[in-house]
Amino acid sequence: MRKFVRAALFPIIVVASAAGATQQQPGQEFGAFLTGQLVADGKISDYVSGSTRTMQVKIKGEARGATLSLVEEMAYSDGEKRKFVWKFTKENGEYIGQRPDLIGKAKVAQNGDRVDIAYRANVVLPNGREQALDFVETLTFRGPGAAKLEIKVSKFFIPVAGAALDVKKLASAQ
Template identity: 25%
Template sequence: MRILATIFAALILAGSMPSISRAEAASELRLEEQFAGRTIARGHFRAINGVKRDFTVTLHGKWDGKTLALREDFVFDDGERDRKTWRFVRTGPGRYTGTREDVVGQTHVRIDANVARFSYLVYLDPGERKNKVRFHDTMTLNSDGTVLNTAWITKIGLPVAWTRVEFRRP
């Protein structure tokens, strides 16, 4: 019964996920061009257990010709703060590998035109290492220069949450 409730909740969440039309899409996404320098974002996290968290994030990216170091400074609406740093290494046209301090192993980013897709494992409680989930990110560069990132979060293969973040250049 619990599995059916989880699947039902995931289907409800799927219906509320925003979609991007081809008219809104831009031509090509390059992480080093989009995220070098300062970027501001606003987002929210929603889980099937009712947890809701809204946040802002300020990103500072530095591109050295091969690696994009991308520091993310999060401020949640409840006042909590967090900092994460991605390191994306360009491995070929539209291809990157990425690491972050809370990511298990690395992720492989694949970009097709204006859409980047990647998946990675994260311990939500890094000290205890008991709550491991997988993020399935899709980033879309829109024609207005914003980037919309939507991600499904799964646990043992079942959807448990999703997040939506919109990035803008100041």
């Protein structure tokens, strides 16, 4: 089950790191926060097996007009590495996230310093089969260049995994 949850959590960080919305808190504007270099450190937990592992995510964001592209490189404490690329587009005043493994699009909504992100993704299991999982993420800005990310992963409304990370914009990118 650990491999199942590991696969389920791979798409999480990019979407959460790319959260945008219609309302912006001064000093924490969506595009400005994610443009440049960021790093996220934290841990993920598999509620089924009870296992936990740490991870670090390096994020590079580039804005061009109404499009924000993010490249994410993840390194887990067990040596596993992953890379993902996301595209966020501003449509009708809101940001919408796209990635090949999503079922539909990531929906992003901001209220003050809190950004909520919800989406469903196909997760490839170790046996090659795909499993649809639901993700609910909350990104809370904690001051200039910093945010806290909490993630909940479920299957049929049953929690299967969660993650907590601190996201920081690197000094050279602030």
